[in-house]
Amino acid sequence: MEEVLLISRFITRSLILLSLWFLCFPPGVVCDTGNVSASSNSSSKPKVINIGALFTLNSVLGEAANRAIQAAVDDVNSDPTILNGVQLKLLISDTNCSGFIGTMEALQLMESDVVVAIGPQSSGIAHVISHVVNELHVPLLSFGATDPTLSSMQYPYFLRTTPSDHFQMYAIADIVDYYGWREVIAIFVDDDYGRSGISVLGDALAKKRAKISYKAAFSPGDTESKINDLLVEVNLMESRVYVVHVNPDTGLNIFSVANALNMMGSGYVWIATDWLPSYLDSKDAVDSNTMNILQGVIALRHYTPDTDLKKSFMSKWNNLKYKGSAGHAGFNSYALYAYDSVWLAAHALDVFLNEGGNLSFSYDPKLHDTNGSMLHLASLRVFNGGEQLLQTLLRMNFTGVSGQIQFDPDKHLVHPAYDVLNIVGTGTRRIGYWSNYSHLSVVPPETLYTKPPNISTGSQHLYSVIWPGDTTSTPRGWVFPNNGQPLRIAVPNRVGYKEFASKDKSPQGVRGYCIDVFEAAISLLPYAVPRTYMLYGDGKRNPSYNELVSRVAQNVYDAAVGDITIVTNRTKIVDFTQPYMESGLVVVALVKEAKSNPWAFLKPFTAEMWFVTALFFLFVGAVVWILEHRINSEFRGPPRRQLITVCWLVYLTH
Structure with missing residues (x-):
């Protein structure tokens, strides 16, 4: 009887303890006392919070970002006014410029229960990683993925802490329109970053009544031989305005090959996106040969106000203990955005914790290993406070080293702006600014924010440019293509009135009054017009002028020259020049006014x-x-x- 009573008491105590366990730790909640708090009691704050960083360490942008991110974590941890003593622990993963490796690194990083991930700098990798953070509800703060198609609707947990290429492409369209060019050739890397940016450029140019006449795409790993073949094909075309949208690590190959093909001389226009200034700024010193190749290039760089905070950060940049391994020790604008990304996460986490945010994780039943898989998907857990932290990030508003950190309803940073640079001599010269507020201007954007926006044509200004070939004259932007066919000019082969147009034994094969007028007009043009005259008719009877006009409309001929009467039916299918022969009804007027004489x-x-x-x-x-x-x-x-x-x-x- 006593044994039964003891067993009964043991079972009762066990049930009570089990009930208390489930009350304190509901099913699906994991307790991790080392890093974050999983308790439902929000009053207790963790001592350490894990944040992750994903980028390519051995790259132009990655090396600068690595130094900036680690410096930001040290500054946050040493600042007693933020996070109330809670320390940030930085976990860095190298994506190695690969979408596959980036995905694997992201999954491994998420096993460490990070609450915020910073990076990547690659738009292609950002597309893949965004699916991971969406599933696990971890905000992703990207300082370098500028692809416009990384939309907030498709990737709700993707938050860009740098301006989107959407604005950069509209800046280029404004520059093209400012100088009066109507066609450009886009040279870009064939990946998500390149394709999406050039797609937006096409839309922006269309609004300015301009267009991309040819898209020259190449793979990131293409050899100089393939790039040479691509530029040879480009050089045979009409447009001489080139927009180069590539990666900073390999982009200089384009200009090196172009220089070898004599495409960096007078008459050419080269416009580079922000990748080029990022490369030049990241170098402690750029060799003279590289600068000689780039003479006359126009480039865009992210504009960041010259605040005291920025100057202080730049002054201590060279003294940072974190050094790069690829020789890219210089400073660039992406380092500023990477630094501010850490501070954005810190400010948001501070508010999140003060508002009772829950730093807990739960298992997702959809993530489980099957059929003996070794991927350990079951180790991935969903951040329960991800949605609340994301909303907290979106309402942050503070001044960082890159300027004002605040997001608009589309999750873009407010006041996107760019420096417009002209590469001359041994460095760059700023010829103006572009902002989404007032477009092209020689006045700093923050000065214009206090005034009503003005994007009229008359308000657009840039300083003078020294173009390739060391000239200040704005290039025309186009030439007749070397591989183009000459204009096919039809000439009616009449029986009578041969004085107007007729067959001739001269090299051009035709003669007459109409031919002389046409040749005189051609000679007034400031460029050559290749042309060939083609007789229409057998010379035994007058040809049908209606059929001749129809052939021009059908592109059998490019134009027709002769005594062709302008009638209504013909004007509906082709365009006529102004008539240059005497008509039946005229008004005679004196060229010089005569003095009045009564006699x-x-x-x-x-x-x-x-x-x-x-x-x-x-x-x-x-x-x-x-x-x-x-x-x-x-x-x-x-x-x-x-x-x-x-x-x-x-x-x-x-």
Whole structure:
């Protein structure tokens, strides 16, 4: 009986302890006392919070970002005014510029229960990793993925802490429109970053009545030989305005090959996106050969205000203990955005914890290992406070080293702006600014924010540019393509009126008044127009002009020259020049105004005409006198009276 009582008491105590366990730790909640608190009691704060970083360490942007991120974590941890003593623990993963490796590194990073991930700098990897953070509800703060298609609707946990290429492409479209060019050739890397950026550029140019005439894409790993073949093809085309949107690690190969092909001289226009200034800024010193190649290039760089905070950060940049391994020790704008990304996470976590946010994780039943898989998907846990932390991030508003950190309803940083640079000599020269507020200007953007926005054509300004070939004259932006066919000019082969146009034995094969007028017009153009004349008709009978005009409309001929009458039916299918021959109805006007002369009506009367008039006067008078003097008393009397009567009568009859 006593044994039964003891067993009963043991079971009762076990049930009570088990009930208390489930009350304290509901199913699906994991307690991790080492890093984050999983308790439902939000009053207790963790001592350490894990944050992750994903980027390519051995790259131009990655090395600068690595130094900036680690410096930011140290600054946050040493600042007693934020996070109340809670320390940030940084976990860095190298994506190695690979989407596959980046995905694996992201999954491994998420096993460490990070609450925020910073990076990557690659747009292609960001597309893949965004699916991971969406599933696990971990906000992803990217300082370098500028692909415009990384939308907030498709990837709700993706938050860009740098301006999107959407704005950069509209800045380029404004530059193209400012100089009056109408066609550009896009040279870009064939990945998500390159394709998406150039797609937006096409839309931006269309709004300016311009277009991308050719898209020259190449793979990131292409050799110089393939790039050479690509640029040779580009050089045979009409446009001489090139927009280069590539990666900073390999982008200089484009200009090196272009220089070897003599494409960096007078008449060419090269516009580079922000990758080029990022590369140049990241180098402690750029060799003179590289700078010689880049002379005259226009480039865009992220604009960041020259605040005291930024100057202080730049002054201690070279003294940071974190050094790069690939020689890219210099400073660039992406380092500023990476630094601010850590501070954004710190400010948001501070608010999140003060508002009772729950740093807990739960298992996702959809993530489980099957069929003996060794991937350990079951070790991935969902951040329960991810949605709340994301909303906290979106309402942050503070001033960082890159400027104001605040997001608009589309999750873009407010006030995106760029420096417009001209590469000359041994460095860069700023020729203006572009902002989403007032577009092109020589005034810093923050000065314009206090005034009403003005994007009218007259308000757009840039300083003078030294173009490739060391010239200040704005290039025309196009030439006749070397591989283009000459214009096919149809000439009617008539039977009659050969003075207008007819067959000839001269090198051009035709002659006539119409041909002379056309050749005179061509000679006035400031460029050559290759052309060939093609006779239309057999010369035995006049050709049908309606059929000739139809052939032009059908692109059988590019144009027609001859005595072609402008009639309504023909104007509906082709365009005519202004008529240069005399028409049937004209208005005659003096070229020089004549002085008023009351005797001007006498000018047509010559001396011979006056003599003939007087002779007829006397002749008529004599005839009248002969017929009248015998029967009319008025014609009698003294001779003087008869002469006066005759003259008066003749005068009245005239």
